[in-house]
Amino acid sequence: MATARTIRSSEPSSRKASPDIRPSARPELHVMSGGKDTDRDGSGASRFTRFIAWASSRRAPAIRVVIAVVILVSTLLCALVLRTQMIQNSFDSSRLEASISSLTQDVQDDQAKLNQLQASLPQKATDMGMIPQQGSVSIDLKGYKSNGERK
Template structure:
């Protein structure tokens, strides 16, 4: 059985007639609220919390989803703070090691300079003690050597 579709009269612009009983909306009235912000300062946080609880309970999503999301955000914040703290500690240790390495490098350079100076003054000290430079090569043959009185 086929049903006939009908066009509603409100969808046809030519069928609309101006209604005489429609009046423009009146403006809302303003009024003064006693107390203001100074009276609500202590209760402001409590009322915000109550509004949050009311909002959470009125939503379609269960409150458990909100709790999981807040817990995830808190865990992420704590993890970020711990990571940042570890990075600062590592940076501090690295700078301490760099200072220590530079100090040790300076000590090694000072010791090498002192050694070079001592090596340079060695021939002069040997001459002052009466030593003479070697004038040729000297070799000792121990093949025919015998101990003590044995011959």
């Protein structure tokens, strides 16, 4: 770089700078009071304002910081939504399992009641005066004639 300056300084000064070329702006320095990590009032407000001032003084890194913050926040929100959905599904599943077990118990109770009623059926029939069937009975309808056919 030193040789470049000597070459430029040795050029004739009669040459005028073009209006398109402007000297680059120098960064401004600011005096900051207080320590690095401490605030006078104990809040993070001045840290935040210092961060914003730092980010706004550098355009390209500020965009990167914003993009990184957006990605982090969206990742956290997606994780929260997925976790909430998983908990909801788990709650629904446990509720359905409880309902299935209740219905299974009801079916078993009804089956036990039916078996008890079937077991008491012969006694009830006897109490009503019915008698059990003795042997098998068969009816032969081959020789049957209706009332209209008898003569």
